[in-house]
Amino acid sequence: MNSAAPIPTQTNSPALLDTAEASVATLITNGIDTLYALPGLHNDPLCDAVYKRRDEIRLLHARHEQATAYMALGAALSTGRPQAFAAVPGPGFLNTTAALLSAEGTCAPVLGIIGQIPQRDIDRNYGHLHEIRDQIGMAAHVAKYARRIRSAQEAPRVVSEAITAMLSDRPGPAVVEAALDIWTQRAPFAPTQPIAKADDDLLDGGAVEHAARLALAAKRPMIVVGGGALDAAEEVRALAEFLQAPVLSYRRGRGVIPTDHPLAINLPQGHRLWPQVDLVIAIGTRMFIQEQQWGMDMDLRVIRIDADPEAPNRHQAPDVAMIGDAAAYTASLVSALEFGGSPSSACAFDLEAEAAWLAQRAAALEPQRSYLNAIRGALPADGIFVDEVTQVGFASRLLFPVYKPRDFISPGYQDNLGWGYGTALGVKAANPDRSVVAIAGDGGFMYQAGELATAAQHNIGLVVVVFDNGMFGNVKRIQQERYGNRIIAADLKSPDFVALAESCGVAGYRADSPAELEKALGLALERNAPALIHVRCGEMPSPWDMLLMPRVRG
Incomplete structure (x- = not known):
């Protein structure tokens, strides 16, 4: 008697992954090889999912959530490719929103992955750790796409939709959030295809x-x-x-x-x-x-x-x-x-x-011009310069020679003070084989001075030049010129920047002239290790008559 034919065994069934694992797999599929993050309870499963695939994606952690988002921004601006950061909900998310706003203003494809309280308790005002009302609604004000991952089954689709939105039409940031209990929910995982920026074949x-x-x-x-x-x-x-x-x-x-x-x-x-x-x-x-x-x-x-x-x-x-x-x-x-x-x-x-007129006008912008010439002299032709809201930064927008796209990184119209150091860390992390120089003032640098420890932790070979004039320069100038020299909240007391850098494991240099700056910068770039150069300077001439100019038509 013939026996019944055996039932075929399924050998190619989809893998069973949790939401965090499926999200990380989708990032990897789309070429995202770094997650800038500050770990916390609400994102522990996400960090663990990165650990499991650490040969394909790395996690660079910072000392403040703002730096994680700025690092992703710098990586996106310098490469043109999607980048991602992660933060816990509530205060963690809010700490990243200035960088998200800058990503929106600079058309940068930055993905924020934000944790949440348990899903059934969202927006019920129970008092959970980091609870916040309508977090995803807040995100929608600074992102092209904002959505909650509600189940493990939809995680790959939501992350893919976010990346698609980031790259379509005018590029920009996206935010997805997932509740703590959803991160660990499991479902069959069917890999998605990489998202490609759509070719515009149908021209008018x-x-x-x-x-x-x-x-x-x-x-x-x-x-x-x-x-x-x-x-x-x-x-x-x-x-x-x-x-x-x-x-x-x-x-x-x-x-x-x-x-x-x-x-x-x-x-x-x-x-x-x-x-x-x-x-x-x-x-x-x-x-x-x-x-x-x-x-x-x-x-x-x-x-x-x-x-x-x-x-x-x-x-x-x-x-x-x-x-x-x-x-x-x-x-x-x-x-x-x-x-x-x-x-x-x-x-x-x-x-x-x-050109002759500009050269004559630029002669009035000293010492900014000479300091910029020193930086350009030490920075290789393919090096990347990161602008900051400082007197030398304003002049750089006019006078710093730039030879290729994405080699001059600027915050655009948001022009947010203090954006530079964290952003530049991301630039260097995404371009490890290229020289990267950031500038900062003593005011703006203190926004993210703690990230010196991040540079040392991950050996990010960024060189930052801190121009220290002991003041918020623009604020003081406006008070002098428009408010009868009534100076308030403009003068600054700063730390010993070289000692601060060295205490974090970052090489420190001093330069009191453009020639000394060029020499110190050359030494620092040759080491390709984290470094800070402190430049003591005084008040600098205003560049604003060359930046904000009057109506000449209409």
Whole structure:
């Protein structure tokens, strides 16, 4: 008698993972190899999930939640790739929100993974440790995507949706939260596919052709680039060279065209030329300064390329709006120009005269200019410079030479004091083989001075230059100039910064001149180990007449 056929054994059933493990697996799938975190009860399962896969993802812990988010921000700004941090709910989450706001303002793909109290108790005001009302609603104010992971089954999908949102259209941050009891809930795990930034194949050909006609008819065109053009450097250069149009970059757009390119101009030069411009091509920029401060009129035609559908009409409607990828649209515009006409024989502006004017004006910004020259002299050509809200930082936005995109890291319009050191730690952590120099004032550096210990803990070879003038420089200047020299809350008493650094295991140097700074910086960069250079300085001349300039049109 024949026996019944055996029942086949299932050998390829999905793995059973808990929510934390599934979330970490989804991060790894999407190329996220670092989680910046400060451990705590509500995220213990998440940290344990990272430990289990420590060969594929590392956890860099800091001394304050703000630093974890800033580190993720720096890593995102310097690479253009998604980065992640984790914090406990309530006070831990709130400590990260300044960095999330900066990520929103700088279009940085930063994912915040936030813990929560037990799921059934959320928003019931019981008094749990770190309980907060409507945490995910708060997150929605500073993130493109904010959602709670409600079960293990949906963890991979929610994390994938968050990464998709971070990379789509105008990039930006996302936040997901998970309750303590949900982290350990288990379910079958089906791996997700890596999220890729969508290619913008469907370009508006009519808009491109219209833009090309306007560009060919223009006599004095100018190109203005922002952070949205960082991945379109080659295309922007081709456009500029075809039209022989100057390219204005400032802060987030610096490096899209090299500082030493003959068509490169910066903010005050652009302001001087602005009344003569008859066409502006704005690529990946809010163009807030030009539209709201310098002024517009009916004689100025406007072409905009932007990933954000709301951006072109935020101030006034442009003549042409192309919504999508900056590189794709700029390349298409160059092709249309090459097909439709001949390039101009020369730039309509005397940029050599403008360069001479800027050099003369920059001579008034001493010692900032000399200190920046010292940093540029010691920093390799491919090194990364991290800007901070300080007197030398303001001058750097005008005077520091930048040769490639993402080599000048700036906080953008939030301009939040104290952002720099934690952000720069993330820059260096994500770019360990490149030299990274951050600057800070004595006021701003104290926001995250405790992270010197983090640099030593993880051997993050960042060099920070602290310019110490014993004051909040901008605050004091405004009080002197506008409030009858009634000085309040502007003077600062600081620690011995070198001793502070050395007590944390970070090398400390002193430099009292630009020459000493360049020498100390060279030594510190050669070591590729955490270092601080203390520069004692006094009050510095104001750069603001070259940054905030009056209306000249409209």
